Amino acid sequence: MDKGHLLLVEDDPLVQEKNKVMLERRGYKVRQAYTLAEARAAMAEEAPRVIILDIGLPDGSGLDFLQEIRETSNIPVLMLTAMGTPEDKVRGLTTGSDDYLAKPYDFDEFLVRIDALLRRASIIPETLGIGSLRLDTTSGTAYLNDEDMMLSKKEYSLMQLFMQHPGKAMDTEYVYEKVWGQDMLDKTEAFRVAVHRLRKKLEGSGHTINFERGEGYIFERV
Numbered sequence: 001m002d003k004g005h006l007l008l009v010e011d012d013p014l015v016q017e018k019n020k021v022m023l024e025r026r027g028y029k030v031r032q033a034y035t036l037a038e039a040r041a042a043m044a045e046e047a048p049r050v051i052i053l054d055i056g057l058p059d060g061s062g063l064d065f066l067q068e069i070r071e072t073s074n075i076p077v078l079m080l081t082a083m084g085t086p087e088d089k090v091r092g093l094t095t096g097s098d099d100y101l102a103k104p105y106d107f108d109e110f111l112v113r114i115d116a117l118l119r120r121a122s123i124i125p126e127t128l129g130i131g132s133l134r135l136d137t138t139s140g141t142a143y144l145n146d147e148d149m150m151l152s153k154k155e156y157s158l159m160q161l162f163m164q165h166p167g168k169a170m171d172t173e174y175v176y177e178k179v180w181g182q183d184m185l186d187k188t189e190a191f192r193v194a195v196h197r198l199r200k201k202l203e204g205s206g207h208t209i210n211f212e213r214g215e216g217y218i219f220e221r222v
Contacts, residue, residue, distance in 0.1 A: 005029040006114070007048035009039045009065070010080070011057050015103075019052065019080075022107055023114070036060045047075060047138070050117050053097070055081040063095050070096035070153050074140045074160075076117040080105070094180060096153070128163050131206050135160055144205050154179060154190075155198045162209060162219035171216035 006023060010016045011034050020030045031048065033039035036059050042048070051069070055062040066077060079097040093100055098120075099113050128135040134143045135156075142149040142159050151159060157179045161170075176184040176191050184191070195217065199209050210218050 005031045005046070005048050007031050007033060007039065007042055007051045009033045009036070009051060009057070009062065010054045011035065012054075015054075018107075019110070022111060026111060026114075028114075034058075036062075036065050039065065043069075047073065049075070050114060051075055051077045052080050052114070053077055055079065055083050063091065066095050066097060070140070072139055074137055076120065078113060078117060080110075128160065130163055130166060133163065133202075133205050133207065135163060144201075149201050151198070151201065152194070154194045155201070158194060158198050162217075166219050169212060169215040169218045175217055 006028050008016055008019055008023075008030060010019070010032075013034075016032055016034070020032060023030050031042050033042050036057050039051075039053075053062045053066060057065075062079065062081070066079075069075060069077065076098045077096065079100045080103065081100075082103045098117055101110060101113060128137060132145045134146070135141070136143070137160065140153070140156055142151045142156055149159075158175070161175065161178055172188070172191065173184045179194075180191075195209060202208055206222055207219060208222050210220060212218060
């Protein structure tokens with residue numbers, strides 16, 4: 001059975017070929033794109049299992065492309081770039097990448113990270129459903145009674161996390177780090193707003209997000 005391919009988006013031919021060879025030796029099927037235009041065309045034909053994405057590309061920024069991807073899909077994305085400062089990493093993760101690896105990098109570490117993304121993605125089914133709520137994890141869309149809930153990207157990520165752990169208390173810092181991809185520090189307002197909006201959109205579903213002091217946030221039946 002065809003398990004799909006990995007998409008390499010990289011303008012450096014040497015990096016492209018080295019990664020392609022290493023991944024194919026691992027048994028992966030690989031498709032290559034040297035520009036964002038080629039990457040968009042490849043994704044329009046068939047969604048990849050994982051995207052390995054450079055930031056600096058001839059026709060635009062990989063970060064802008066990542067934002068495009070996150071508008072419609074939760075495909076795992078590994079940023080693979082020469083921009084390796086802590087600030088660059090934070091920007092990549094907060095834009096929506098699942099992992100970030102700076103060049104030059106160790107090939108063994110590169111392969112381990114790809115394997116980890118694939119394992120993580122395989123745990124999440126194409127759809128998640130609880131009562132009248134349903135998530136399409138391929139398109140990144142949430143439905144209530146088969147109607148699009150019109151969630152923002154952060155609201156959707158929160159919803160997915162809560163639906164994967166119904167009835168489980170999760171503290172604020174844990175939820176924030178899972179969804180925003182960074183330490184919470186003092187950035188509490190964005191978190192509270194996102195949870196409040198999601199709670200409002202859950203009205204009528206028979207479920208809500210409650211907060212219990214000393215325990216955390218819990219997704220449970222009303």
